[in-house]
Amino acid sequence: MSGNLKIGLIATAAALGIAFFCFSLGYDKARAEGELALEQLKLAQAQVVIDAQNEVKSEYEKQIQNLNAALDSARSDSADRLRQLNAFRHTDTDLATCRRQRDELSRLAVRGEELLKRADAYLGALVQ
Numbered sequence: 001m002s003g004n005l006k007i008g009l010i011a012t013a014a015a016l017g018i019a020f021f022c023f024s025l026g027y028d029k030a031r032a033e034g035e036l037a038l039e040q041l042k043l044a045q046a047q048v049v050i051d052a053q054n055e056v057k058s059e060y061e062k063q064i065q066n067l068n069a070a071l072d073s074a075r076s077d078s079a080d081r082l083r084q085l086n087a088f089r090h091t092d093t094d095l096a097t098c099r100r101q102r103d104e105l106s107r108l109a110v111r112g113e114e115l116l117k118r119a120d121a122y123l124g125a126l127v128q
Contacts, residue, residue, distance in 0.1 A: 093101075
């Protein structure tokens, strides 16, 4: 029986070795799959962060463009006002000239009203 006992011990040791090898192989495979799943989760989270950053960046760029357009508009308005002020500043009219021009414009306005009244009366006569 001693021969059978040795064979039994060897068979048991071999079975335990095979079982340990299978356990180790399965454990390593499960660990690798778990690490792969964790890395995939990290990658997905990183992609979400990248997408959010790109969205914020595009909104920021749009806001910068809008602000630049508003600044250009304000500069253009300011330049127009400055040109108008310079034109006003460099006019060579005095008070007498302004009064004369005002009087001429008022005479033209009165004459225009008279012509409109005459035209209205003429059209009224034609309609009847």
